[in-house]
Structure formats: C-alpha cells, structure tokens
Amino acid sequence: MANPMDKAQELQQELRNSEEFAQLKQLHEDINNDEVAKKMLDNFRGLQMQLQQKQMNGEQISEEEVQQAQQQFEVVQQHEQIMKLMEEEQKMSQMVSEINKVVTQPLEELYGEGEQE
Template sequence: MSNVQQSAEQLAEAIRQSEEFSTLKEAYEAVMNDDIAKKMFDDFRNTQIELQQKQMQGLEITEEEVEKARKVVETVQQHEAISKLMEEEQKVNEFINSISRTITKPLEELYNQQ
C-alpha cells in the first residue's frame, strides 16, 4: 500500500473519530431508535434513491413524483430528530468538502501554473 493510500486510510479513521462525525452518528442513532422517525426517514431515503435512479437512467421525473418528493421533504423536516440529522449531515458534508479542497490542491496548483 502506498504512503498516499495509507494517509487516506488514516484520514478516514480521523473523520470517524471527529466530533462532526460523532455528532452525526448520534443524530442518526436517535432517528433509527425512534420507530416513527425511522419510517419517515426510510420513506425519504427511498424517494431520494428512486428519483436519483430515474435521473441516472435518463428518465423524466413527473410532476407527481416531484410533488410527492416535496411532501416527503416537508414532512421529515417537521420531525425534530430527522431535521437534526439532516443538519448534522450537512455539517459533515461541509467538513469533507473542505478536506477534499485540501487534497485536490496539488491538481489546482498544477493546472493554474502560468
């Protein structure tokens, strides 16, 4: 395994150990341990996956599907535990995007040479 790959594995472990990820994990477990929240979240995720699969296949998403998705999103956002989970997921995504910008800096520097 190369040094870069080893560093990536260490970074993955550091992310798992980070406060941001721990908070996300706690929020996820709170949703999974609440039967109503879990069902709502599962419905939300299934709706997301269905729409993403249609997009990837180049299929048109109908107005009915858009409306269904909108209603599902509105419903889950009203549930405190799910809303908290979505907020924490956004924080982790921002955290990982920041790391990604750091990792890809050598490419940016290479292509921006004058």
C-alpha cells in the same frame, strides 16, 4: 517521506474521533431506535433515490413525483431529530468536500497550469 495512504488512514481516524462524527453517529442511532422516525426517513430517502435514478437514466420526472417528494420533505421537516440529522449530514458533507479540495489541490495546480497559459 510520508506515505499518502498512511496519512489518509490518519485522517480517517481523525474524522472518526471528531465531535462532528460523534454527533452524526448519535443522531443516526437515535433515529434507528425510533420506529416512526426511521420509517419516515427511509421513505423520504427511498423516494429521493428513485428520483435521482430516473434523472441519471435521462427519464423525465413527473409533476406528481415532484409533489410527492415535496410532501415527503414537508413530513420529515416536522420531525426535529430527522432535521438535526440532515443538518449534521450537511455539515459533514461540507467538511469532507473541503478536505477533498485540500487533498486534490496539487492535482488541480498541476493540471490547471496548462489551462492558464
């Protein structure tokens, strides 16, 4: 019988070796080597984190903060490499989400049975 952790390690290695991960890694390196792009992305992500933290704390986000976030997004949208990175991150996130769905399906079936009856 296969050990689930061994299979998880195999899956991790498959992800590391995937074309999608290689593309994502290259885009990260490209942006990290471009001072302007790195600063733009860091500023944008920092602002995103601040706003998410406020939401998690139940704090209201001001109209000014919303406008600032929109302006930051408009700035990063102008940078082709950043947009490519964000697209690839979205693709990877979708893949991981789909993998998670497959992996947790037995639990969904187990716990979902009681709700259906």
